[in-house]
Amino acid sequence: MKIIRWILGRIILILDFVTRPKKIKREVSEQKKYDDLFKNHSIYQFHTCPFCVKVRRYLRKNSLNIEIKDARNNKNFRDELKKYGGKIQVPCLRIEEKNNIIWLYESKDIIDYFEKKIKS
Numbered sequence: 820m821k822i823i824r825w826i827l828g829r830i831i832l833i834l835d836f837v838t839r840p841k842k843i844k845r846e847v848s849e850q851k852k853y854d855d856l857f858k859n860h861s862i863y864q865f866h867t868c869p870f871c872v873k874v875r876r877y878l879r880k881n882s883l884n885i886e887i888k889d890a891r892n893n894k895n896f897r898d899e900l901k902k903y904g905g906k907i908q909v910p911c912l913r914i915e916e917k918n919n920i921i922w923l924y925e926s927k928d929i930i931d932y933f934e935k936k937i938k939s
């Protein structure tokens with residue numbers, strides 16, 4: 820079972836690599852605006868999770884530089900996700916606001932969140 824999961828994971832990564840979207844190009848100052856807007860955001864993920872790949876592709880296409888935290892291999896990140904997010908499910912977006920931290924699960928909700936932010 821482990822080997823099948825490993826093989827599927829490699830297939831997902833290869834397909835992602837050969838079909839990955841082009842990054843949008845922005846003026847330096849414009850890009851900085853987005854980098855600043857999202858500097859207090861991070862995504863907990865597993866590298867081969869298809870839902871995480873979906874989110875990573877979205878981020879790449881939109882040139883959104885969000886900190887990525889590997890919750891499969893890094894025990895601290897995994898523990899953080901479980902303790903503060905409430906469960907081990909990836910992807911999960913951690914949004915640090917002024918006096919508040921939001922843990923947003925579900926790939927669709929994460930993408931919708933970014934869409935709203937970049938269009939506002």
Ligand SMILES: N[C@@H](CCC(=O)N[C@@H](CS)C(=O)NCC(=O)O)C(=O)O
Pocket residue numbers: 865868869870907908909910924925926927
């Ligand atoms: N509906 C969720 C599905 C996410 C999901 O099933 N993630 C799996 C990894 S692919 C997970 O976190 N599993 C928990 C685990 O492996 O411990 C989404 O779209 O984000």
